[in-house]
Amino acid sequence: MEPILELESARLRMRQWQDGDLPAFAAMCADPQVMRYFPAPLTRLESASMIGRVRGHFAEHGYGLWALERKDTGQFIGFTGLGVVGFDAPFTPAVEIGWRLAKEHWGLGYASEAAWTALRCGFDRVALNEVVSFTSQANLPSQKVMQAIGMHHAEADDFDHPRLDDGHPLRRHVLYRISREQWLQTLQG
Known part of the structure; x- marks a missing residue:
């Protein structure tokens, strides 16, 4: 599959990662408030490594986590996209949708807008x-x-995340699903 390098929504450009994204991305991933539902904030090196993995995912699958840029300012604000789930669970193999935005862009509808586009x-x-x-x-x-x-x-499919230890406060995860048919119904009405 030819990689899907760019998408657009009304207010956002979803694009490939650029080397210049690292400072803003690393700052976002180091923010304890942004990362409060993850095991720990990321170091700059861990953030750079994540960008490398995202680029590899695009090369292998043709899609991935797109960098989000506001059309009005050109500012990098986070990421949204699709990824192959990288661990074994009762619902895998599967493709997940995910997002992470810098906190100054929360509450403006960007996450939903970009997620809908993805x-x-x-x-x-x-x-x-x-x-x-x-x-x-x-x-x-x-x-x-x-x-x-x-x-x-999909409450019956809620699970304990296999990469988090027993007793970790974030271990229990909820699972949401949408099928192509459900999505088409959403479009119709």
Whole structure:
């Protein structure tokens, strides 16, 4: 599959990562508030490594986590996209949708707008049959984005994240799903 290098929504450009994104990305991933639903903030090196993995995912699968840029300012504000789930769980193999935005861009609808655009790409261009999303039970803001883009909580599929130790406060995760058919119904009405 030829990589899908760029998408657009009304206010956002979803593009490939540039070397100049690293300072803003590293600052975002080092912010304890942004990373409160993850095991720990990331160092600059860990953030750079993540960008490398994202680029590799695009090369292998043709899609991935796009860097988000505001059209009005050209400012990097985070990422949104699709990724092959990288661990074994009852719902895998699967493709997940995810996002992370710098806190000064929260509450403006950017996460939902970009996620909707990525979801449309997943069903229209990548021809996926289903997309999942998951987060810790405590992460209500991300669950609201999942609901806003038409995903449904698959409560019977909630799980303990295998990369987090027993007793870790973020270990229990909720799973949301949306099928191509559900997405098409959302478009119709």
